[in-house]
Amino acid sequence: MFDNLTDRLSGTLKKLKGQGRLTESNIKETLREVRMALLEADVALPVVTDFIEKVRQGAVGQEVQKSLNPGQALVKIVQAELIKVMGEANEALNLKTNPPAVVLMAGLQGAGKTTTVAKLGRFLKEKEKKKVGVVSADVYRPAAIKQLETLAHDVDLVFFPSDASENPVDIVNRAIDAAKRQFVDVLIVDTAGRLHIDDEMMDEIKALHAAVKPIETLFVVDSMTGQDAANTAKAFHDALPLTGVILTKADGDARGGAALSIRYITGKPIKFIGVGEKTDALEPFHPDRIASRILGMGDMLSLIEEIEQKADKKKADKLARKIQKGKSFDLNDLRDQLLQMQKMGGMGALMDKLPGMNEVPKDMRDKVDDKHLARQIAVINSMTAKERKYPDLIKGNRKRRIAAGCGQELQDVNRILKQHKMMQKMMKKFSKGNMANMMRGMKGNMRGMRR
Template sequence: MAFEGLSERLQQVMSRIRGKGKVTEADVKEMMREVRLALLEADVNFKVVKDFIKQVSERAVGQEVMKSLTPGQQVIKIVKEELTALMGGEQSQIAVAKKPPTVVMMVGLQGAGKTTTTGKLANWLRKRHNRKPLLVAADVYRPAAIKQLETLGKQLSVPVFSLGEHENPVEIAKRALEQAKAEHCDYVLIDTAGRLHIDEGLMDELRQMKEAVKPDEIFLVVDAMTGQDAVNVAQSFHEQLGITGVILTKLDGDTRGGAALSIRAVTGAPIKFAGMGEKLDALEPFHPERMASRILGMGDVLTLIEKAQAAVDEEKAKELEQKMRTATFTLDDFLDQLGQVRKLGPLDELIKMLPGANKIKGLANIQVDEKQIARVEAIIRSMTKEEKMHPEIINGSRKKRIAKGSGTTVQEVNRLLKQFDEMKKMMKMMTNVPKGKKKGFRFPFM
């Protein structure tokens, strides 16, 4: 996650004050010094840091903390609330026009991931809200931009409007809007041209397009890895176009994350979405409160639940529950469940969304080996249907054949079979044994 360093520093500071029976002004002052350094190191705008520290300090030495039975916890609560407020307070929803279609202009500098993000947003609207979006290829300057958007549209089964590289972008946007109305599309997502830096030519064209199509949203796509520059870019675009929201890309990357904490405060424009990976479904609505919880190590169960609801087949889940109860769970079922879990995203990131996960020793550095998961899948796929149904029939010669077919070793096959057997026993115990007596199980890829 982008806030890895900041998160670690803030959690260390919070842990020192968490259990204090009494909090003095000196304690708060020392804590705020550490928080200030952590925020500046994370590349948060200096003025934003100054205002944030002032707000927290004033509240932290107030009566609500000093007279509280748990002052340490109260201070942490204040830090979380102010962190949430800094990022926008409540989640900001995407606009819905009174009369469809809703027009969205996607703007930003070249290299921020604007075209891919346009495709991701179309996918999110289609899958999460059952909307019918139209993608518009209005970037006529960047080589292959139109082709890239058409390829994304084909992958997503979403229509793309294009007039080629020689038409005026403003005219493309106007005619796309006409087609969207004729075809009863819910959203028009216009992928506009970017530049390597902000110039008057780019802004003039975008202003003309804004005047021509009257967008309901102007989303600025910003690369979170550019740090403080992302804030400067956001400020410039906002002054000249009046952006209505920001989409941060690469928020899953190895970056300090200061942009996410600064953009809202500097521009007043809310962060509406965050790109959390390369895949076309790796776009999440930005929830300030949930992000604050993640930064402070309090977990993010709601996002985890939403990911599960989107990825897990409900009918299959019911069928699995029945199989667990009747002890008919097979290796095929395990393979299927492994596939559904992998859809949720990197497993080490999912683990960190659990409340209290930051307190488990070594979890901060946990890395789930995705290659090992692939090896487990390869082993199961190398088995016959009968072997998957009845793994107890797998003898020495069968193990050698499975190992050869999956490019693994007999030892790895043995380990998987042993752990699967343990898992089946655990499932049986979970349906019969009283609460608190459940046996632990270690997944084959941990």
């Protein structure tokens, strides 16, 4: 996420030399490069111009603390301005009304609106402990109604049926009445999208908004459309009283222009950010955390929250007790670790939140392919229960049988066995309580896995 902008900004800010004080002359070239980095990231020109001027005003004449060099001092100023541009702090949904709280979702076709309805429903159900219902008012695409029904079933939301022959206002009013009878806390309404903004679309959604009076009206926008996302959001905001924005497909956005432009242009907060295709891949938008990611500082708070929410604590405790008792780390344990990583979005999602990942060469980062996780799990699943428990049994013929059973090459089987050996050695050091040994072992394992 935002890889190009991260690489450019962190590289530019590191070059700043000088001492004691930030001056017009020693930051001029750096600010010019920051400006180019933002424009390349498809940030809207008015945003870039205002951003650079505010950084310049904040930097010029500032004394550099002894603990910082000029580059680090400017990073602090840039980080503060990034946070301001994106909205200071996360703004939660306002659901304080007599239930059901109606949340209207608007946006263009292809932005991922229907999927985002399911993601938001799951988020509110699991994190806010709400009973959530969903309804589709998209009478132009019967497939959208069916898609929402399938997604609602998958994440256990209350689905209120609708038909393409009905009027959108009638559909939603009937769903609200049904939601009251079923004691639903939140009703999320999926509306029709178009391939572009048109008067007919706007008139229809204005009429729907006036009839159902939602407490939240959220604009769902594809982050990969860059500053166009901000311009589209403004057009919707001019027609509807938007309360916030949900930015989708941020995991595929290497630039970051939409995230940096929307709040400035619309005045409305980004409330959530979509970071993957699965229904759990929706995060509250925290400007301070995103600013840290953009500057290559990682996002440890989000990473810790994700581990706490998605990691299987019982399995982790069971493995810890097993290792402490001196028992061997077997291939069942390795499979559990790989499944946990897959559950948390794979290596790519975890790396995005780790500090200093921009220091890792881009060609190495590009080699991280989460399909490898699925292949590794398939190799272990192709083994017998006895082989998983006693990996030393796996020799020539067994290796060939395992490779054939999962459709992989012999070298894939050898690679997973080598990885297991490394992990096993590391766990032995851990069981002896020698943290220094364990850290040395981890470094050695990382080198070994890159070969």
